[in-house]
Amino acid sequence: MSLPRVRLESSIPEGDSAWILDPEESHHLVTVRRCREGDLFEGLLPGRKLLMRLELAPGFSKGIVLRETPEERKGKVWLLAGLLKGEAFDRLLAQTVEVGVSVIVPLTCSRSVASITPERIPPRMKRWERIVMEATKQCGRAHSPEIREPLPVSSVPSLGLPSHRFVAATGSAPLVLASKVQDEVAVAVGPEGDWTAEELEILGKEGFQRVSLGPNVMRSPTAAVVAVAVFSMMMTGLSDD
């Protein structure tokens, strides 16, 4: 899926961040592509790409206006993700970037099949940063999420996490959907081998509420994507503002 693109050179600028589209482009968007008020676009200018939203000018007199829109969500989702083997963790990173993660903290869990020695952390961080950067570009986000160095679960208390904290655990009480919840949230998803009782106890003491993402057993990358997507949606992503 990709956003429709509109070249702005032939449109009339209105202030710094809005353009009144020429009639031909307007016709194409509304009649051919069936775009509607509020739809998003990429506006193209020489050397610039803007995220824009379609507005109808009052009385339609001036025509269709595309206005630049800040694309970043207001909310912030921290993901604490049990370390997985190479490709699975790479996919987890790319997919959670697409669904709006803000900070990723890899956790070296007792049951992580993957492990990482201290001297391998710098090259691994480079690789992860590259993957996060590429996914950021591809999905059209303006700013890259932050990826932290891997930590054991025992270091979670030192992270300075937001006060709303959840841990995905199959078989727990189901997550209750709501729009417009808190502005910042942390969600933890375990490794392939799941959390140990000790790890769950540490997270519990830190105020992480156990939630289930559904009745089925999800693989870790799927659970991470679903958790981040749902919490993102519960913040600002899916409200009408």
Added chain:
Amino acid sequence: MSLPRVRLESSIPEGDSAWILDPEESHHLVTVRRCREGDLFEGLLPGRKLLMRLELAPGFSKGIVLRETPEERKGKVWLLAGLLKGEAFDRLLAQTVEVGVSVIVPLTCSRSVASITPERIPPRMKRWERIVMEATKQCGRAHSPEIREPLPVSSVPSLGLPSHRFVAATGSAPLVLASKVQDEVAVAVGPEGDWTAEELEILGKEGFQRVSLGPNVMRSPTAAVVAVAVFSMMMTGLSDD
């Protein structure tokens, strides 16, 4: 993530579908593993594996009861997915099975990079059925979702879809979260190259409402997982029953 497993041989059966756990197992579950009322388990008997839920017997007098629970959701999510190249579509299948899809209809879209000739449909169906079956087992679902033969978008009207229909389209009005919506829903996710205007028009005429899954541009497999997961959650998965 995996469900805790409990061997039931040493527990006392109560009727056909409940077991009162022996004190040692009870202690382990509640004190060591910190399980709570309503948590899910796999109950193991020779040659059988049951999905069970933890209950506290009235007054705790008899001890902890594990009761067999039907694991399938009451709701049903149909996924209409634009055909993708081999590995991406395989991953879409496995991940959407994990998050609870009920029927998958591959769509041969104008902008699908992948195409499929009629004689290659039978071996492809075999491959897809195997992937769906494996994912079903791994995620602990009792019944495999159904996978249909690929169809062009023009055949969507003949599918007999549920009346609540959505199409994921970047830049549309955002999906509004709600718990407990309709019992059956169809959601369509386009191929890598997105829908054409003609395809969106066919879907629009069939009553598909355009929704956005978030402000970022998601790859098709990610969009499919998020769409199915969120609609599943909005049905029965995330309500307290």
